[in-house]
Amino acid sequence: MMFSINMQHISKRFGNLRANDGVNFSVQQGEIHALVGENGAGKSTLMNILYGIHQPDEGSILLNENLVKLETPARAISFGIGMVHQHFMLIPSLTVTENIILGNELTSMLGFINSSEAERTIEQLSDRYRLPVNPRARVESLSVGQQQRVELLKLLYRNAEILILDEPTPVLTPQEVEELFHTLNNFKSMGKTVILITHKLSEVMAISNSVTVMRRGKVVTRVDTVSTSQIELARLMVGHDVEFRTVKTSPPSSMPVLVVEGVSAQSDRHLPAVRNLSLSIAGGEILGIAAIEGNGQSELIQVITGLRKPTAGKVVIKGQEYLSSRHHPPVSHIPEDRGKQGLVLDFTISENLILGRHQEKNFSGLFRLFNEKVESNAKQLIQVYDIRPPTKHLRVRNLSGGNQQKVIIARELSKNAPVIVANHPTRGLDIWAIEFVHSSLLRERTNGKAILLVSSDLEELLKLSDRIAVMYEGEIVTIVEAKNTTERELGIYMTGAVKRGA
Amino acid sequence: MLALLLSFIIGGVFILLIGKDPFVVYAMFFSQTMGSWYGIGQVLFKATPLIFTGLSAAISFRAGLFNIGAEGQLIIGSFLVAMVGCTFSSLPSFLLIPCALLAGALGGALWGAIPGFLKAKFGAHEVINTIMMNFVAAGVISYLVTNVYSVPATVHTPQITASAELLRLDVFASAFHGSPVNVSLFIALAACGGVYYLLWRTRFGYELRAIGLNPIAAEYGGISIARRTVLTLALAGALAGLVGGNFVLGYKHYYELGFSEGIGFIGIAVALLARNHPIGIVLASIFFGILEYGSLTINTMVPKELSNILQAIVILFMITLTKFLSRWTTHLQECIVQDSNV
Numbered sequence: 001m002m003f004s005i006n007m008q009h010i011s012k013r014f015g016n017l018r019a020n021d022g023v024n025f026s027v028q029q030g031e032i033h034a035l036v037g038e039n040g041a042g043k044s045t046l047m048n049i050l051y052g053i054h055q056p057d058e059g060s061i062l063l064n065e066n067l068v069k070l071e072t073p074a075r076a077i078s079f080g081i082g083m084v085h086q087h088f089m090l091i092p093s094l095t096v097t098e099n100i101i102l103g104n105e106l107t108s109m110l111g112f113i114n115s116s117e118a119e120r121t122i123e124q125l126s127d128r129y130r131l132p133v134n135p136r137a138r139v140e141s142l143s144v145g146q147q148q149r150v151e152l153l154k155l156l157y158r159n160a161e162i163l164i165l166d167e168p169t170p171v172l173t174p175q176e177v178e179e180l181f182h183t184l185n186n187f188k189s190m191g192k193t194v195i196l197i198t199h200k201l202s203e204v205m206a207i208s209n210s211v212t213v214m215r216r217g218k219v220v221t222r223v224d225t226v227s228t229s230q231i232e233l234a235r236l237m238v239g240h241d242v243e244f245r246t247v248k249t250s251p252p253s254s255m256p257v258l259v260v261e262g263v264s265a266q267s268d269r270h271l272p273a274v275r276n277l278s279l280s281i282a283g284g285e286i287l288g289i290a291a292i293e294g295n296g297q298s299e300l301i302q303v304i305t306g307l308r309k310p311t312a313g314k315v316v317i318k319g320q321e322y323l324s325s326r327h328h329p330p331v332s333h334i335p336e337d338r339g340k341q342g343l344v345l346d347f348t349i350s351e352n353l354i355l356g357r358h359q360e361k362n363f364s365g366l367f368r369l370f371n372e373k374v375e376s377n378a379k380q381l382i383q384v385y386d387i388r389p390p391t392k393h394l395r396v397r398n399l400s401g402g403n404q405q406k407v408i409i410a411r412e413l414s415k416n417a418p419v420i421v422a423n424h425p426t427r428g429l430d431i432w433a434i435e436f437v438h439s440s441l442l443r444e445r446t447n448g449k450a451i452l453l454v455s456s457d458l459e460e461l462l463k464l465s466d467r468i469a470v471m472y473e474g475e476i477v478t479i480v481e482a483k484n485t486t487e488r489e490l491g492i493y494m495t496g497a498v499k500r501g502a
Numbered sequence: 503m504l505a506l507l508l509s510f511i512i513g514g515v516f517i518l519l520i521g522k523d524p525f526v527v528y529a530m531f532f533s534q535t536m537g538s539w540y541g542i543g544q545v546l547f548k549a550t551p552l553i554f555t556g557l558s559a560a561i562s563f564r565a566g567l568f569n570i571g572a573e574g575q576l577i578i579g580s581f582l583v584a585m586v587g588c589t590f591s592s593l594p595s596f597l598l599i600p601c602a603l604l605a606g607a608l609g610g611a612l613w614g615a616i617p618g619f620l621k622a623k624f625g626a627h628e629v630i631n632t633i634m635m636n637f638v639a640a641g642v643i644s645y646l647v648t649n650v651y652s653v654p655a656t657v658h659t660p661q662i663t664a665s666a667e668l669l670r671l672d673v674f675a676s677a678f679h680g681s682p683v684n685v686s687l688f689i690a691l692a693a694c695g696g697v698y699y700l701l702w703r704t705r706f707g708y709e710l711r712a713i714g715l716n717p718i719a720a721e722y723g724g725i726s727i728a729r730r731t732v733l734t735l736a737l738a739g740a741l742a743g744l745v746g747g748n749f750v751l752g753y754k755h756y757y758e759l760g761f762s763e764g765i766g767f768i769g770i771a772v773a774l775l776a777r778n779h780p781i782g783i784v785l786a787s788i789f790f791g792i793l794e795y796g797s798l799t800i801n802t803m804v805p806k807e808l809s810n811i812l813q814a815i816v817i818l819f820m821i822t823l824t825k826f827l828s829r830w831t832t833h834l835q836e837c838i839v840q841d842s843n844v
Contacts, residue, residue, distance in 0.1 A: 307722065328724045335722055344716040355712060356723030364705040371703065 003062070004029035004193045005050070005162060010059035012045055019045040020056070021217040027162075027210075029064075032184055032194040034204040034225070037214035037237055039401065039430035043197050046214070047164050051083045052076035082160030084151040086167045092140035097122055099139055100154045125156050129186055144293060145176035152183065163187065164195045169203060170427070170456055173292055174491035181207045201230045202459075213237055238431055256280040257450035258304070258419045263313030264474075265299045273299040275474040276313070281450040283418070286441065288465030288482065289454045290490045296474035297454050298336065301421055304452065305333045318418055329419070332412035336423040336454075338401070342408040345397040349387065350378035352396050353411050377414075385410035402433030409440055420444055420451045426460060438464060458487040472496040505823040509816040516811060517804060527800050534799035535792045541799075543671065543681025547753070549784075549791030550683070551576070551745040551762075553690035555769025556787055557697050558741040560778040564701060565734040566714035567621075571632025572742040573766025574639030575613040579606035579743020581643045584750045584757035585651070587662030595665040602666055603689070603747050610743020611736040613639060618735030622728035628735065636766075647759050658758035668752040684752030686744075693741060694780040700737075701780075710734055742766060771817055775824060793817075 005027045012020040020042045027033040037043050048054045050061065052070035061068055063079055070076045073083075090099050101118045119135045126133055131149045139147060148168060155163055165184075169177050184194050184207060198204060204211050205225060213220045213236045220236045259280040267273035273296040281287045291297045302308035304315055306328045315322050315329065322329035335341035343352050354363050354374055363373055378392045387399075387406045396404055405425070412420070422441060426434040441464060445451055455461050461468055465482040470493040477493045514524035535541045555572045562569035583606035590598055617631035651659045668685045672678040701707040712720040713727055721727055749761050772790055776782030793816060797809030 305722075306724075333722065340716070340718050341722045342719060344712050344719050346715045347712065351708070351712075354708075355719065358705060358708055359724065364708075367704055367706070369703055369705050369708050 003027065004064055005195075006062040006065075007046070007050065008060050008062070010046065010049060010056045010061075012049060012054060012056050018217045020049070023059070023214070023217070023219050024222075025212055025219065026222070027193055027195060029193050030188055030191045031209040032188055032196060032207055034196045034198060034208035034211040035214065036198060036201065036204055036211060036233060038432070039428070040216075041214040041237075042217040043214055044166070045217075047083065047166065047195070047197060050076070051081060051164065077158055077160070080159060080161035081164070082155030082158060082162070083164040084148070084155065084166065084168060088147050088151055090139045090147060090150060093138065095136055095138055096133055096142075096150050096153075097135040099150055100135075100157050104158060122153060122157065125153055129153075129156060129183065129190075131183060143176075144171045145173070145179065148172070148176075148180065149183075160192075162193045162195070164197070166197045167199065168196070169198065169200065171293065173494055174458065174487050175495060177203075200459075201233050204233065205230055215239060234431075255283055257283045257318055258452070259316040260300075260304065261314050261316065263300070263303055263310045263315065265296075265303050265308055265310045267296075267299055273474050274303065274310070277471075277474065277476060278313075279469060279476065279479075281419075281452060283448040283450055284445055285467070286445055286451040286453055286465045288461035288468040289452065289471055290458060290461055290468055290494055291454075291471035292494050293456065295471045295494075297471050298423070299474075300471070301333075301423055301452070301454060304419070305329065305331050305421055330415070330417040332415050332417045332420040332449075334405075334408055334412055334420070334422040334425045336427070338404050338408060343396050343404060346395055348393045349382065349396055349399075349407060350374050350392045352407050353378050353381055355411065357411065357415060381410040381414060402429050402436070405429060405433060405437065409437065413440065413444060418449060420449050421454075422451065423454045424456065425453070426455070426457065434460075458490055461490075462487065470494055505819040506816065509812075509819040512815055513812040516808060520804065520808065522804055527803055530803060531796040531800050535796045539675075539677035540679065540681050541795070543678040543683040544795045545788065545791040546671075546687055547681060547683040547748070547791075548794045549787040550687045550690050550748045551765045552768055552772050552787035552790050553694060553783055554741050554745045554748075555766050556772030556776060556783040557693055557769075557780065558738040558766075559770045559773035560776065560780070560783060561697060561701075561710075561741065562734060562738045563773055563778045564714045565710045565730065566717060567731065567734060567738075568629050569614065569632055569735060569738045570629055570767070570770065571614060571617060571635050571735075571739070572769050573762060573764065574632070574636035575610035575739040575742035576745040576762060576766050577636075577639045577643050578613045579610035579739075580746030580750050580761070581646070581659075581757050582606050582609040582743070583746030584659045584662060587666035587751060588660045588756075591663035591665070593665070598663070598666045599668065599751065602662075602751060603744060606743040606746040607740035608743070610739035610741070612739070614739020614742070615732055615736035618732035621735075622731045632735075643757075644759055647757065653756075657760070658754070658756045660756060662750065662755050666751055667755055668747060670752065682753040684748065686747035686752045689744065689747055691784065693744065694784055697741075698780040706730070706733070742769070771821065774821055775817075777824070789820075790817075 003026045005025070007023065007025040010020050010023040010025070011018070023042070023046055025046060035043050035047070045054060049056050050070070052073045052075050055071065061070060068079060070079070091102070097115055097119050100122055101113070122135045125131070131153055133142070133146055133149050133153065139150060142150070168180060172180060187194055196208060208225045210222065210224050211228065211233065212222045213233060215237060261278050263274055263277050264272065265274040277300060279287065289297050299308060303310045306322065317329055317331070339345055344355060347355070351374070354377065358364055358369065363370055363377070375392060381387070382390045382392065385406050387403050387410065396407060399407070420441070425437045425441070429437065441451060441453070453461065453464060462482055462485070467479055468482050468485065468490065469479045470477045470490060472494065473496065477496070510528065517524040517527050535545055555576065558572045558575070559569055583602045586602040586605040587598070590601065593601065613635055617628050617635055620626040620631050621628045647657060647659060653660055670678070670682065670684045671687070672681065701711060709720065709725045709730055712723065712725060713730055717727055745765060750757055754761070768790060772783055772786045776786040793813045797813055800809055
């Protein structure tokens, strides 16, 4: 058997942490290979070694049966290895062509960039691999899916034969995912090798030829996709059986707790972002919002949580209006970006556990901060929400993503507000942490809270929500019962292909 | 320590270059600063205003603001201290001194609040604005002192009344005899305690630190950044304004143009070296006090330019190396934490 990549006995330590421990990883030429595992399983470390970012402490790398040393990414690129990172490495204000040739510019003798030549090459590539994109468009004007195409073209432009994609799908709509998979199959048929790092087992089953499962720095198994199943893979990833279904109890009460009436709001760039939008959520109900990034869902959340002033309309919580008042509305907010919006990373766990609650009479007077109360609050919440390590004075920066999210959830839910707004609450978390977030939200649902859930993970929306509202360009296109819809149907609405009433 | 050693070695090379014996110069430097109570008194006198300006810079840094305006704030504040000190001569000491200090703090606070307001309201960057306010302060006070209030043929204001004078420490401990160190040292130490309490024991301090570390999360936590910005810069200004107590009430007993010689700017270095911690600021101020007074004492042997160079080299090394060391120690801490997580 001919392996295009063969990594043998790779070990890599960070301090005392064994990120990779005697890993064997091999991929055949011309196949799509999935690399799965929980966060911290060592997938990224392994791929960073292959891409020349890290050097292994032990082990060897063979490309097409030749022993190679990959000291830098530049070296890896010269061997035909390319990587699309989870967060795109594009410069928004430059054009597609400029982004693609960056670092690899064709120049004339005087050092001027020959961009028409580059444009021609890019057009040829995008024809051959069916990746339509306008080489002269500015990247900031492109959708996420198109930006991903630019990243792929960047690799092709550098003649990459081995393409590594790090979690490429969470940012895409179902339709875009389908297109991406189509493209990957194209690559395969042209003899290129694709490595797909992913969390989503359904994708593994749908597209890959073979799969490697990692757990705690080691390879658990390498199998052909046809000879395994989603359930088996999940078991191998986690180390024991996983319950995928979540049981929802108690139907929502009929009393609306959160009512949004005719709200309009502008984005930071003063463009209309939310247009005359109304919705209401009952106590004990989870309303999901499905939308492609940038369709007004962030602005809507900011209006509901009191962070953004609407240009029209009002927000009513339990019959009380919260626009004119200077007080912050009683909303538990689990924001989109943990590190930026939800936490002060260099504060301790205790300090973070009162952020936004520090003005409550429990924690501070007009002037003084009651440190004893702050500490006892932390002690209690750390225990109830099982935050690890349970060290009050540890900086939150040193916690894992899942535990950071627990700090936010502990703080926000202990507010005991009637409304909960959760924005991408499981983004970037591993299976354990996701389960924790989901069960926390469902428990609050049982407690009669009105919950607004925004997520790009449609599976999550379908699993947790009672109803799902699809937003497109600042409006709600449709509201459907979660049990009567599918990812596919939601996807169609999300792209604005079908307007309400049409 | 390593930083000190390195910078003294490099300084020694400079001294050799001008044909002097570095060991003799350094011996002088240390014996004059730390070898006598008089020298220690001088060092503490030099350190006192740096504690104030260091705190001023530190409290701004903690809120994520870069206050370069301490110089202007202390000029305004000190001038007001002197004016109150010589105007209300009928008041008894226990009223007059607090009034004079309060005037200084308020003047500095106003001078800090203006750029704070401009930042909060219009988003104008505080670095530019505080620098501009320095020019304005220097200009206004220079005009007032030379044209309106000066004693003829001098560049200083009239003497403050005797009841406004702060006692020198040699009154209590005769060993300090002759050195100008005075009661305002204790005011500075009290200010350190106050800032410590403010930062870690009050709601405002909590909010201020949250804003400094992550303004977005602070805003999500319902903290109004605009108001805190104005208040923080006003507080920073008030601290700088208190510098007047040391020079005006405790030493010269009048306001003299150009007395500051950049105390406001050195305060930024003090805060950096102390990593914005009040206790560190006391130590860093004493360190800078030694450097300042030490360079004065060796002026008889080497030119002033050289002692300036020496000072600058020491500061450079200290700040670079402490940064380096702190990064290294946090890295170690993180490794340990990771281990315990596994």
